[in-house]
Amino acid sequence: MAWNKVMPANPVVAIAGATGAVGQEFMQVLHDLDFPASEVRALASARSAGKKIEFAGCGQVPAGELTVQEMTSESFKDVDIALFSCGAGISKEMREAVVASGAVMIDNSSAFRMDADVPLVVPEVNPGDVSWHSGVIANPNCSTIQMVVALKPLYDIAPIKRVVVSTYQAASGGGAPAMEELYGQTKDFLNGDELKVEVFQHRIAFNCIPHIDVFLEDDSTKEEWKMVVETKKIMGDENIAVAATCVRVPVLRCHAESVNVEFTGEVSVEAARKAFEAFEGITLMDDCSSNIYPMPGLLAGTNDTYIGRLRKDSTVEHGLAMWIVADQIRKGAALNAVQIAQLLLP
Amino acid sequence: MAWNKVMPANPVVAIAGATGAVGQEFMQVLHDLDFPASEVRALASARSAGKKIEFAGCGQVPAGELTVQEMTSESFKDVDIALFSCGAGISKEMREAVVASGAVMIDNSSAFRMDADVPLVVPEVNPGDVSWHSGVIANPNCSTIQMVVALKPLYDIAPIKRVVVSTYQAASGGGAPAMEELYGQTKDFLNGDELKVEVFQHRIAFNCIPHIDVFLEDDSTKEEWKMVVETKKIMGDENIAVAATCVRVPVLRCHAESVNVEFTGEVSVEAARKAFEAFEGITLMDDCSSNIYPMPGLLAGTNDTYIGRLRKDSTVEHGLAMWIVADQIRKGAALNAVQIAQLLLP
Known part of the structure; x- marks a missing residue:
């Protein structure tokens, strides 16, 4: 499946697993790198829905509180980039909804890393591999x-x-x-x-x-x-x-x-x-x-x-x-x- | 230099560095293995002399307190086995006195390990190497x-x-x-x-x-x-x-x-x-x-x-x-x- 969407200069970013250790760090890094987002959406399980998270801001998103939303297959409407870190099971469950919405899923779990149609990317090493993704790019294992x-x-x-x-x-x-x-x-x-x-x-x-x-x-x-x-x-x-x-x-x-x-x-x-x-x-x-x-x-x-x-x-x-x-x-x-x-x- | 002393069945054991972590463990192990010592002598620096150490006993030595003696070149009179763990410097300093007294020095430091006339022994691996010692046997590095x-x-x-x-x-x-x-x-x-x-x-x-x-x-x-x-x-x-x-x-x-x-x-x-x-x-x-x-x-x-x-x-x-x-x-x-x-x- 070819991917032919054009990524906007100011993408909408969803963070799936926003209350976890990596989810929290996604927000810190978006801020530190001043990622040019037009919106940052914090998603997590129903248990965390409604929780407020401090966000230092990035791109067009001012500093302030984000309200955690429950992640469902409807959560990815208008999303351009979905940063996932909530375990392989949930990544698998959500993949279709994310890709169908037109977002690119960047997945921190091990769910798709070895799939032939999923690039596994470390930007310093194989940046060119992002070019052939079909909606999902996998983040390798930390070690x-x-x-x-x-x-x-x-x-x-x-x-x-x-x-x-x-x-x-x-x-x-x-x-x-x-x-x-x-x-x-x-x-x-x-x-x-x-x-x-x-x-x-x-x-x-x-x-x-x-x-x-x-x-x-x-x-x-x-x-x-x-x-x-x-x-x-x-x-x-x-x-x-x-x-x-x-x-x-x-x-x-x-x-x-x-x-x-x-x-x-x-x-x-x-x-x-x-x-x-x-x-x-x-x-x-x-x-x-x-x-x-x-x-x-x-x-x-x-x-x-x-x-x-x-x-x-x-x-x-x-x-x-x-x-x-x-x-x-x-x-x-x-x-x-x-x-x-x-x-x-x- | 050949070593031709006969080791008695109930040797006098000196512990050099008796107050250190390994020195303390020497005493515990002598007890645990019921080493057939006729005497156990606790030696350390002048700073520790007079200190009392609990000893659980071994061989012919009953349980009780040992009084730490200052280690000098005179300390090894009548000693048969001197267990050393007080650093390479002190082992080098004391070697001559120990060997002259007729004791075998078993040295935990790195002082003599690579010397050609000193066996380096792990009993499970090369027990036979004790046979050619000339007064000193080295204990290898822990790792x-x-x-x-x-x-x-x-x-x-x-x-x-x-x-x-x-x-x-x-x-x-x-x-x-x-x-x-x-x-x-x-x-x-x-x-x-x-x-x-x-x-x-x-x-x-x-x-x-x-x-x-x-x-x-x-x-x-x-x-x-x-x-x-x-x-x-x-x-x-x-x-x-x-x-x-x-x-x-x-x-x-x-x-x-x-x-x-x-x-x-x-x-x-x-x-x-x-x-x-x-x-x-x-x-x-x-x-x-x-x-x-x-x-x-x-x-x-x-x-x-x-x-x-x-x-x-x-x-x-x-x-x-x-x-x-x-x-x-x-x-x-x-x-x-x-x-x-x-x-x-x-």
């Missing part, structure tokens, strides 16, 4: 986004053979309730009170859980599988082998990743450093002599993908090791989605 | 110990070509003050108070620090270097390539490691599982269907090396991925040292 941003400038020097990645993922990946669980459990732990485990599979306070999303038949997790298949799709290269281990750590909202990359040709540390410095969206934060490297606890609220601990991995012929940090709610979700929306502007 | 325990049974199926490891290391690696810093900072963070950073390079509460020990010329850390060179020495194979990234996480006293191993020949998941189950010192804790895998927050005080998330890594010809957890103060330090002492008994 994939920051990794492919870091891989892209290196890939442009020499194609990548294999990536081994271990993640240090923040509580925010589980939404606002997960962040509250980390805080609440930590308090209870320090006070010697009984811990409540509701959002995560196990206690997260002072712990690491090597399990994110569900287990698959090969004993990998779906989160790990996402990093494997999404990386290939976004980078447009089926030959990139990714071995991923995804781990939840007691950090609030930035993911970190330890990554070893094996290239098909020479990529020196110096060349990688230059490529990172020249790349939009990356901040190289790498000075061992001054103990400077990115850390997830100290980068909340930032937009870039931060890279440090860059060094040669001499255990393979052409190898580099690095440490990547990005704000999971911003670059890993809301910011990337709004950046996709920017690509749609005329 | 190395748990990794080689996991690698050994696999190596016995097929030699290892390359290991990529990312660690999730507990505060306890920095000693008791580091554990207190994690607790104190976390409290202060939750209360909105100013955070004090004294032991670690940066805040550790709700953060990950990709930096343990000092940086080396190649921009790796000394902790990472230890995992590379100690693994080769303990496993007795210079051809094992290790790429390590060592990261401090806000966990109290167990280290976790995400490890991808590439073998020179086939090692199936099934064969690995059987080898782990048959191996002394390993507990396989691996049942995805019930969300069972080892976690560092829940295994404090245990003796074994725990392995979970065992799965095929199909990004290389012969690959496995796994997740390894062990108590850093016990198997990573005190327990391993006392197990070495057990190997010295007649």
